Structures are given as C-alpha cells and as structure tokens.
Amino acid sequence: MSTARQTWVPATMTATPRNQLNAAAAELSSRIRGAVRTCEPMRRHTTFRIGGPADIFVQPADRDDLAEALRFSRAKGLPHAVIGNGSNLLVGDKGIRGLVIRLTPRFNEIQWLEDGAVVGAGAPLARLVKEATEAGLSGLESTVGIPGTIGGALATNAGTDTGSVGDLVIGATVLDRDNTLQEWGARQFAYRYRYSSLSQEKAVVVSARLRLEPASREEIAAKVQRLRYKRASRQPLRAWSAGSVFKNPRGVAAGKVLDRAGAKGMRVGDAQISRKHANFLINRGRATAAEMRELIARAHALALRRYGIDLELEIEIVRE
Numbered sequence: 001m002s003t004a005r006q007t008w009v010p011a012t013m014t015a016t017p018r019n020q021l022n023a024a025a026a027e028l029s030s031r032i033r034g035a036v037r038t039c040e041p042m043r044r045h046t047t048f049r050i051g052g053p054a055d056i057f058v059q060p061a062d063r064d065d066l067a068e069a070l071r072f073s074r075a076k077g078l079p080h081a082v083i084g085n086g087s088n089l090l091v092g093d094k095g096i097r098g099l100v101i102r103l104t105p106r107f108n109e110i111q112w113l114e115d116g117a118v119v120g121a122g123a124p125l126a127r128l129v130k131e132a133t134e135a136g137l138s139g140l141e142s143t144v145g146i147p148g149t150i151g152g153a154l155a156t157n158a159g160t161d162t163g164s165v166g167d168l169v170i171g172a173t174v175l176d177r178d179n180t181l182q183e184w185g186a187r188q189f190a191y192r193y194r195y196s197s198l199s200q201e202k203a204v205v206v207s208a209r210l211r212l213e214p215a216s217r218e219e220i221a222a223k224v225q226r227l228r229y230k231r232a233s234r235q236p237l238r239a240w241s242a243g244s245v246f247k248n249p250r251g252v253a254a255g256k257v258l259d260r261a262g263a264k265g266m267r268v269g270d271a272q273i274s275r276k277h278a279n280f281l282i283n284r285g286r287a288t289a290a291e292m293r294e295l296i297a298r299a300h301a302l303a304l305r306r307y308g309i310d311l312e313l314e315i316e317i318v319r320e
C-alpha cells in the first residue's frame with residue numbers, strides 16, 4: 001500500500017515532557033494573538049472523530065500569527081502540521097508531536113470578483129459554494145458536499161469526476177519553507193489527481209485566487225442541488241468518516257472494486273466499511289486509529305487478493 005502520504009512526523013519522535021510543552025506553549029502564546037493549547041484531543045478536529053492529543057495546538061488569528069507559529073516551531077526544532085477541517089486525516093491514537101496549526105475558522109475572508117474570488121485558506125468549501133451560487137459564479141459546484149476548507153482542497157486537489165479545485169486555481173499567496181510570503185501561479189502546484197506539490201514544498205496556503213464563470217443563478221443552484229442529491233444517495237454523509245479512503249485506480253472506482261470483493265460491512269471493533277459505499281470507512285462511535293488502520297489494511301489486502309489491485313490511500317495517516 002502506498003505510504004506517500006504518511007510522512008508528517010518521524011516515527012522515532014518521542015513525547016516531550018509535559019512541563020516543557022507547557023513552557024513552549026506559554027512562550028508561543030505570549031508572541032501571538034491566537035489561541036494556544038496543549039494536549040488538545042485531535043478527535044475534536046477530525047471528521048473521523050478519531051485521534052489522540054496534539055502536543056501544542058495553535059489557532060493563529062492572522063498571517064503574522066501564522067508566520068510566528070511556523071518560525072517558533074522551526075527555531076525550537078518542533079515538527080509542525082497545518083490543518084484545515086481535518087476531513088482527510090486519520091490521526092493516530094497517541095496523537096501528534098509538535099505543533100498542529102489549524103487555520104479554520106479564521107482565515108475565512110472571501111472577496112468576490114466579477115469572474116472569480118480571492119479566498120482565505122480557512123474558508124469552508126460549503127460557504128464558498130453557497131455564496132458563489134448567490135453571486136452567479138459557476139465552477140465550484142463539483143465540490144458540493146466536500147466538508148473541507150479551501151486550503152485543504154488546494155493541498156489535496158479535492159474534487160469529483162465532474163471537476164477538481166486545481167482546475168479553478170489562478171494562483172495563491174503561500175508561506176514557503178523559509179517562511180517568506182510568495183505568490184504562486186497555478187503551475188507551481190503541479191496538480192494531478194488528488195495531488196499538489198504543497199506538502200512536498202512544505203508551503204502553507206494563506207489565500208487563493210480562483211477563476212469562476214459568470215452564469216445564471218438558477219442554473220448553478222439546480223446543478224448544486226442535483227450533485228448534492230447524488231452524493232447523499234450514494235454516500236453515508238451522517239456517519240463519521242474522512243470520505244473516500246482509497247484513490248480510484250485508473251479506469252475503475254475503488255468503491256466498486258471493494259464492493260465486488262465483498263468488503264461492505266466488514267468490521268474491526270467500531271471501525272466499519274460502510275454498507276452504503278465500500279470506499280467510505282466509518283467510525284461507529286468509539287473506533288480507534290489502530291482499528292481503522294487494521295480495517296484499511298484488510299480492505300487493501302482484499303482488493304489485492306481478489307483483483308490484483310494495489311489500492312493507494314487517498315486519506316493521510318498521521319502516525320504517532
């Protein structure tokens with residue numbers, strides 16, 4: 001199984017003693033305006049509702065805060081991870097070492113233009129779709145029902161068979177690995193199916209410029225409605241999940257492969273493969289990350305054994 005997306009924190013990183021964490025958090029807190037907490041349960045910040053504590057959890061109030069938090073983590077030699085709504089993440093039971101920097105619900109300003117928008121990285125896609133419909137701007141309809149932020153969507157090139165966010169990007173303001181604000185053009189993201197260069201470049205999106213097409217509000221609203229209905233009829237949207245766990249292999253849907261292999265309903269503890277959609281793994285209530293990982297491994301092995309298909313992860317597994 002591909003491990004390309006499993007590289008956030010070195011597996012050998014050991015836990016920092018509590019008093020050192022508190023001291024580091026207090027120091028960071030004195031330097032920024034946003035909230036800083038220690039040992040924050042990540043299950044509160046992921047749609048799987050799974051995940052142990054983040055050593056230091058930061059919600060920057062603005063760009064200066066964000067830059068300061070990134071500077072701080074580098075100066076102290078602490079790893080950091082930037083997250084949006086945590087809707088594509090499986091965080092380990094022992095949590096995340098170092099800093100977790102959550103951009104939403106801040107960074108949520110949206111400036112509407114005649115043919116697009118400038119959007120803060122923390123803005124939810126759901127709000128974008130709603131306001132774009134009201135503004136008579138088409139292009140975002142394919143993202144309806146994706147519970148992420150625009151920052152997360154740019155990082156993962158979120159989308160469906162009707163289009164991906166990367167198709168709409170003109171450019172973005174990013175903080176690069178040297179903590180310098182840069183203007184990126186669309187090409188720098190090197191977009192392909194559910195991939196962007198952001199994590200490889202260790203760059204953080206602050207805001208993005210999107211190109212949208214003026215269109216009739218009624219037509220956009222009808223398309224949104226149709227796609228929302230289609231999603232609700234196929235996916236277990238009320239369950240705790242991270243959406244599709246595996247990427248679609250070329251020419252076939254991962255969900256179909258798993259369905260035909262008989263994966264629906266398979267269970268490890270409280271982790272279960274949805275009976276509605278075989279590529280959605282759900283937390284029935286108290287699933288642990290270990291249970292979810294075991295279920296993912298079993299689904300992967302099943303597809304390999306039955307059809308010789310080596311499914312690649314779409315979600316990110318954040319190891320403790």
Ligand SMILES: Cc1cc2nc3c(=O)[nH]c(=O)nc-3n(C[C@H](O)[C@H](O)[C@H](O)COP(=O)(O)OP(=O)(O)OC[C@H]3O[C@@H](n4cnc5c(N)ncnc54)[C@H](O)[C@@H]3O)c2cc1C
Nearest residue numbers: 084085086087088148149151152153155158159205242243
């Ligand atoms: C019910 C459900 C349905 C879904 N349907 C779809 C779908 O149809 N299509 C699809 O593609 N996905 C889908 N997803 C997965 C997920 O919603 C998307 O991948 C979404 O774009 C992730 O956004 P997020 O804000 O939650 O990012 P997170 O999960 O918080 O983070 C994902 C990645 O983005 C990075 N990141 C986040 N913000 C930034 C930033 N500002 N700068 C740099 N990197 C950043 C993180 O470091 C991480 O690597 C679904 C999930 C659920 C729960």
